Amino acid sequence: MNYGFAIKSGDGNNENDHAGTVQLLADVLGDGLPKIQASGLTFYGVKLIYACLRFITKEHMKWCMHTCIELKQKFPDLICGFDLQGQEDAGQPLAYWIPELLDMRARDHGGDTDINLFDAILLGTKRIGHGFSIIKYPLLMQLCKEKKIAIETCPISNEVLGLCPTTKAHDLPILLSNCVPCTINSDDPGSWGASVLYHDFYQALMGSNNLSIPGLRVIADWSIEQSCMSSDMQEKVYRDFEGKWFVFC
Known part of the structure; x- marks a missing residue:
């Protein structure tokens, strides 16, 4: 808003x-x-x-x-x-x-510049928008893991705005390989005609040879865990998602 x-x-x-x-x-x-x-x-x-x-x-x-x-x-x-x-x-x-x-x-939306990443974590944020510079700082990635701070990655937005040349050069696979909690987000989908999430998930999947369907499942689980929903609602959503995932697979 x-x-x-x-x-x-x-x-x-x-x-x-x-x-x-x-x-x-x-x-x-x-x-x-x-x-x-x-x-x-x-x-x-x-x-x-x-x-x-x-x-x-x-x-x-x-x-x-x-x-x-x-x-x-x-x-x-x-x-x-x-x-x-x-x-x-x-x-x-x-x-x-x-x-x-x-x-x-x-x-905080604090990941496009290096100094904002440090300040966002010190200020006690629970999520960091984009977090595009964080892969340069192993200490910050470790802090995100310890404090369960989610990185809101935006594959299409980062490519369109020139932060990475293609989705294959995106930092999401690096974050995942370091077990940093991540979510996939659309940023400004209306600006480039993307869906709310489908296109970004597809780009993430196509952009890395190491990101598989089970890997997307992990990201989806993190999305629920890192959401602002109450604990009871998270449990309900997870149960519903588990059932739909079983049918999908």
Whole structure:
């Protein structure tokens, strides 16, 4: 959820505030989720990460964090994290926001530049977006393993944006060979017409001779373990997935 995003009111004359926007989603989920599940489709709901741009002022950042906390208190089952968006080397590094970030548990997009990786881990993040530089630092990979910090890899995005020339040069196989928890993510699928996940999983599979179907199963298991779902929901999702995997194989 980008702090700059707004939805018009029903009459089109006003904009909903952030709480109003999240309430719209909560209402839709409350009405639609039981119907979807009753139809036999697999859908467990939605979580939102509140995001703001990393080049805003400190005062604006404090406002964003305060708003995020208010939304978390009002919608505890929907809001699951806080993120800084934007090109990392063109905005402020994480160290610039340390006084603000220490006031809350941060879910950081911190992997495109080296220094942000160190700061994200020191700040206690649970997931790192992209994490593209982490393979250069064995110590950081070890810390991610010990602290169970997931690396959100984005194969198609990294190729499209020029971080790697092809998916065969992506760092996912290196992370997997070092047993670093990873998830496969789509980043901005709407920008290049990709599906939410299918295309990225396919690219990951085709990009490495060492990544097999069982390897994708491990990544899928990590996706459940590293999610923001409650323990009870994770167990339910895992049981459902186990049954579908058995049929698939």
